[in-house]
Structure formats: C-alpha cells, structure tokens
Amino acid sequence: MINLEKKLRAAGLRPTKQRLLISNYLFSGSHMHVTADSLYSELSKSGVNISLATIYNVLNIFTSHGLLREISIDSSRSYFDTNTKKHYHYYYEKTAKLEDIDIEKLQINPLPEKRNGFDVSSIDIVIRVNG
Ligand SMILES: [Zn+2]
The missing domain is CATH 3.30.1490 (Dna Ligase; domain 1)
Structure with missing residues (x-):
C-alpha cells in the first residue's frame, strides 16, 4: 500500500482509507476499464464495502487528478481507464x-x-x- 500512498500524494490527493482500497484494486495489476457499477460489484465480492456514491466520488477525483481517464460511451455510460496514455x-x-x-x-x-x-x-x- 506504500506505493499507492505515494501515487496518491504525487497526484495531490490525501490517501484516505477508501481511496487506498480503490487504488489497490485499480492500480495493482494490469490496466483495466471499469464503470462505477462494475467497480462496486467487484469490491463487494472481495469483501470491500464502499458505497456507490463514494466510488463515484473517488473515480471522479482520480480522473480530475490525472490518475484515470474517463471514456463516455453514451449519456448513461462512462468508463474509467487506468491507462491514461x-x-x-x-x-x-x-x-x-x-x-x-x-x-x-x-x-x-x-x-x-x-x-x-x-x-x-x-x-x-x-x-x-x-x-
Ligand atoms: Zn483504454
């Protein structure tokens, strides 16, 4: 979790417990595309309980700080991409x-x-x- 803490701080974000838990899922393996809903269900499956509202907030904050890229497919569906290149x-x-x-x-x-x-x-x- 130490590297993730550094990653968040380097992006200008305070490493709160929820941000670290979400970072651990998003940034510990290969690149992925998630929606707020898919992330919510994956985290729930692994026993991490974070509300959908908090997940939305964290995804949006990560995006505005350059850690994620948002891809809008249509007006009701947004993906968040860990590959920001x-x-x-x-x-x-x-x-x-x-x-x-x-x-x-x-x-x-x-x-x-x-x-x-x-x-x-x-x-x-x-x-x-x-x-
Ligand atoms: Zn992509």
Missing part, C-alpha cells in the same frame, strides 16, 4: 467491454491540428463492434 478503443456492444487500440494502429489522415484557429486538445475514438 493516448489510445483509442473498441467497444463491444453486446458484452459492454472496452479494448485498447494503439494510436499507431489507427491512422487519421490528415490529422487535424487546428479548427477555426483553435488547437485540437484531444481526439477520442470509440469504434463500436457488434459483438
């Missing part, structure tokens, strides 16, 4: 799963750099798959 996604509509796509594997040509004089701040691509 630039990448795109496949979204499997039937299983509601996300899969990463390396940016090198998807070319946008020409890549817009400016629009009406404004810099492009980010490009999010979700390719929906019927499966």
